[in-house]
Amino acid sequence: MQETQTKKKHHFHMPSAFTILFLIIILIAILTWIIPAGTYETDKAGNIISGTYKAVTNKPQGIWDIFMAPVIGMVGDKKTDGAISVSLFILVIGGFLGVVNKTNALNEGIGSIVRRYKGREKQLIPILMLLFALGGSTYGMGEETIAFYPLLIPVMMGVGFDSIVAVAIALVGSQVGCLASTVNPFATGVASQTLNISPGDGLVSRVILLIITITISIIYVYHYASVIEKDPTKSLVYNQRAEDEKHFLVKADPNDDHKMTGRQKTVIWLFGITFVVMILGLIPWSNLNSHWTFFDKFTKWLVNIPFLGDLLGHDMAPFGTWYFNEITMLFLFMSVLIMAVYHMKESEFIDAFMSGMGDFLSVAIIVAVARGIQVIMNNGMITGTVLHWGELGLHGLSQTIFIILTYIFYIPMSFLIPSTSGLAAATMGIIGPMGHFAHVSGSLVITAYQAASGWVNLITPTSGVVMGALAIAHINVGIWWKWMLKLMIYLFVATCLFLGIAALL
Numbered sequence: 050m051q052e053t054q055t056k057k058k059h060h061f062h063m064p065s066a067f068t069i070l071f072l073i074i075i076l077i078a079i080l081t082w083i084i085p086a087g088t089y090e091t092d093k094a095g096n097i098i099s100g101t102y103k104a105v106t107n108k109p110q111g112i113w114d115i116f117m118a119p120v121i122g123m124v125g126d127k128k129t130d131g132a133i134s135v136s137l138f139i140l141v142i143g144g145f146l147g148v149v150n151k152t153n154a155l156n157e158g159i160g161s162i163v164r165r166y167k168g169r170e171k172q173l174i175p176i177l178m179l180l181f182a183l184g185g186s187t188y189g190m191g192e193e194t195i196a197f198y199p200l201l202i203p204v205m206m207g208v209g210f211d212s213i214v215a216v217a218i219a220l221v222g223s224q225v226g227c228l229a230s231t232v233n234p235f236a237t238g239v240a241s242q243t244l245n246i247s248p249g250d251g252l253v254s255r256v257i258l259l260i261i262t263i264t265i266s267i268i269y270v271y272h273y274a275s276v277i278e279k280d281p282t283k284s285l286v287y288n289q290r291a292e293d294e295k296h297f298l299v300k301a302d303p304n305d306d307h308k309m310t311g312r313q314k315t316v317i318w319l320f321g322i323t324f325v326v327m328i329l330g331l332i333p334w335s336n337l338n339s340h341w342t343f344f345d346k347f348t349k350w351l352v353n354i355p356f357l358g359d360l361l362g363h364d365m366a367p368f369g370t371w372y373f374n375e376i377t378m379l380f381l382f383m384s385v386l387i388m389a390v391y392h393m394k395e396s397e398f399i400d401a402f403m404s405g406m407g408d409f410l411s412v413a414i415i416v417a418v419a420r421g422i423q424v425i426m427n428n429g430m431i432t433g434t435v436l437h438w439g440e441l442g443l444h445g446l447s448q449t450i451f452i453i454l455t456y457i458f459y460i461p462m463s464f465l466i467p468s469t470s471g472l473a474a475a476t477m478g479i480i481g482p483m484g485h486f487a488h489v490s491g492s493l494v495i496t497a498y499q500a501a502s503g504w505v506n507l508i509t510p511t512s513g514v515v516m517g518a519l520a521i522a523h524i525n526v527g528i529w530w531k532w533m534l535k536l537m538i539y540l541f542v543a544t545c546l547f548l549g550i551a552a553l554l
Contacts, residue, residue: 067411070418070471074118074425078110081429088433102437110429118428122420122474132420132474134373135234135242136413138380139470140406142188142234145323145380147405148398152391154316156197157309170208174274175267177201178222182263185226185503186255187324189235189469191514194219198521203297210274211284212293212522213532217270220518221507221536225266227469228503228540229259232328234376236499239416240473242373243423244481244491249331249369251492258496258547262540269536285528293523312391319390323383330371330379344368412470419474432479439483448552451487452497453545455480459501464509469502489552496551500544507540508533 064072086108090101125131149155166173184190201215230236232248237255241248277284284290309317334341348367352358366375388398426432458480462472477498484494508530510516519529 067415067418070415070422070475071119073475074115074418074421077422077425077431078115078118078429081107081425081431082109084431084434086430086434087437088430089436102433102440105430108428108430110425114425114428118421118424119418120421121424122422123417126424132239132242132416134377135239135470136416138234138238138373138377139409139413139416141377141380141384143407143409143412144402144405145384146188147401147403147408148384148387148393149316149320150405151393151397151401152313152316152387154309154313154320157313158317161309170204170210171271171274171278173204174214174218174271177218178267178270179263181219181222182226182229182259182266185223186229186231186233186259187226187328189227189230189233190223191227191506194223194514195517195521198518202522205274206294206297209278209281211277211281211286211290212297212524213284213286213529214270214274214277216518216522216524216529217273217532220515221266221270222263224503224507224514225262225540226259226503227506228500228544229255229262230499230503231255231259232324232331233469233499235412236469236473236502237495238373239470240477240495240498241492243420243474243477244495246491247331247372249328251490251496252328252331254493254551255496255499258500258544261543261547265539265543266536269539273532285532286524289523296523315390316387319383319387323379327371327376327379329368330366330375334369341369415471416474419471422475423478426479435479436482436486439479440486446487448487448489449549451484452489452493452548452552455484455489455494456497456501456544456548459498460505463502463505469499469506472502473498493548493551497548500548504537504540504544508537 085104086106087102087104090098121131123131123133123136125133166176181190181194197219198215201218202212205215205218206212227233227236231252232238234248237248241250277287281287281290286293329344334344344367348365352361352363352365384398384402387393388395393401423432426435459472459476462476463469473495477495480498481491481494484491506515508515510526515529516526519526
């Protein structure tokens, strides 16, 4: 009898992002039977014209429409742009990372930095946190940090710190980077594509936010490390110190003198150059200053050089005009270049590239499923009505209040939809135009969404990155929350102040 009762006990598991998003599609389809239909007039650029809302005949969505929504979400239709371009980019960047990881250059690069700073390990805290933040800000580094904990934990514990410091370096560093994503394709890219703006829009302000938040985080971690260095009993995991030392300090040898090869160093350089080129390509130079036409003139000159222009291709797009097609091509080209300089066999390259794409397949499909929410709303003719309600509610609301409320709105939404790309595709089509009514730029709305998502991903138990890191370090999630409490408050306040001020500029 007891055994039978035990079998009946089931632990609750948070549904996957796919399930949550599909349930939202069903819910929205039901709402098309209830919410009055309506539409707005738009200008030539496709922007909604305030005050032009009018009611139209209801168009409730049925079972066919529900299951067709993710399909249209991928390929698009007359009312909704498809996610195929951003999904393909996600797959290609996955392949690129797969090829880079095959060379083991990133792991060896971090390892060489750790060995170089032997005896000055406290200096590693700002250096490594900044590197992880750059990874999070540029390509959404998250799961990749798991490989570094077995190296960082024994190093940090060996010099008098604890496992919390080790976890914070990679986890806080990378996720604060995601909080202030500059060109992160899974957050900035998806959200920008949904609003039909360049991922480079708002780049300067996001760099400022990154500097502010990573500085706060580095000071916080550095201060904690200094405190427990002087008094180990101040460590929140001091009661398990002996057990941790027994477990970790015998498993890894931080004195390992294994060095990076010349080819791995070249891969690291190419890895960094790839993201620099992507950023240069995405920044709308002519929009920042009408006199900044260097890249346009240079590209025109380059493609008109006899033979060289034919060899390179006359359809080359100058920096400042790049979008998903161009940056997808960039990562594909750099993958092949890395294969060549690393002398990787063709079969190894294909396996690594396809394996990397496979790791990101779920993310690419999530974008399409999430876009299905917008498809149902558009085809059910309730998008205009929801925006009209927002326009009425936002009437007289200041830009500062709107952007802070947007940031707060995205905090529970980030718990509900842990996928940053899924959250962007599901909600940005509504929140972005609402920002237009409140005279807040779409790029700042994207910044608010990213900041909320990154903030939540520092502590959420639904994140495999958070729970995986804590499991490796033997840190209870309750202890992690206790340690993170003050930092979460600091980051929340700093972000609200930043958004409020940015909305007025």
